[in-house]
């Protein structure tokens with residue numbers, strides 16, 4: 001599909017109406033680009049993303065036997081897919097395309113036209129050096145895992161977990177403390193509506209506890225994340241609770257008889273003048 005021989009780069013500089021051209025001297029930049037190593041053709045045009053602009057790229061690929069394409073214009077967010085498609089329609093692998101942003105990164109943020117023109121030249125020179133190193137890539141589909149891991153079981157994590165779980169996804173909710181709830185569990189009323197925090201939070205805490213799609217990993221922390229989007233591998237450290245969670249009913253009686261000062265939470269709950277910590281027997 002693509003000519004893989006000596007790089008022949010085409011550089012297309014967009015005016016973006018007055019967005020770029022009122023600040024950057026696009027004619028001077030095109031002249032500069034045409035003299036760079038490996039550049040076979042350089043030109044400027046009013047709107048590269050317009051139909052005639054796209055056509056100019058397709059025709060130039062054929063006419064100048066180009067095997068690399070650079071468009072110096074706006075943010076790649078919107079038009080990188082456009083120009084990759086155009087490059088492909090011109091007969092090249094779409095990944096032989098490189099975009100460089102001389103609008104958001106140059107004309108919109110640089111006051112002095114001379115400095116803006118100089119910066120645009122520098123960015124284009126860098127893009128040329130880069131695009132000659134590009135390799136033809138092929139898209140492929142890989143299976144992805146749809147499970148979700150949420151770190152932090154405050155109200156945000158709890159709500160996110162319920163939303164994902166209700167949409168049918170398996171959710172792992174990792175909370176470093178012994179219980180989910182976060183800051184909201186320590187508040188009486190919430191500003192500005194003065195709603196009762198517990199009335200909002202408690203039903204949700206209960207819902208995540210019994211939701212078939214949610215695996216709750218409290219007193220746990222993420223230790224390692226490897227892999228990539230769609231195929232992450234996560235190592236989680238489950239800290240020792242010193243409690244048999246299958247038979248624990250949360251009565252708290254064991255605290256008084258516990259032979260150690262280890263307690264599962266950094267939180268201190270006040271009971272009048274006495275804190276829970278003082279109830280724990282020290283060694």
Ligand SMILES: Cc1cc2nc3c(=O)[nH]c(=O)nc-3n(C[C@H](O)[C@H](O)[C@H](O)COP(=O)(O)OP(=O)(O)OC[C@H]3O[C@@H](n4cnc5c(N)ncnc54)[C@H](O)[C@@H]3O)c2cc1C
Pocket residue numbers: 151152153154155156157174175176177180181182183184187189190191192220221222
């Ligand atoms: C004193 C106070 C008063 C407030 N009053 C109001 C109010 O009136 N109205 C209002 O709207 N908001 C109020 N807020 C803010 C409100 O508490 C927060 O906006 C809300 O609780 C934040 O929820 P969250 O889930 O984002 O974070 P958090 O409640 O902070 O929850 C984060 C959770 O993540 C866990 N976590 C952190 N790091 C890790 C990790 N590495 N691994 C695993 N788990 C981790 C934490 O233990 C915690 O459970 C107040 C906050 C404070 C501190």
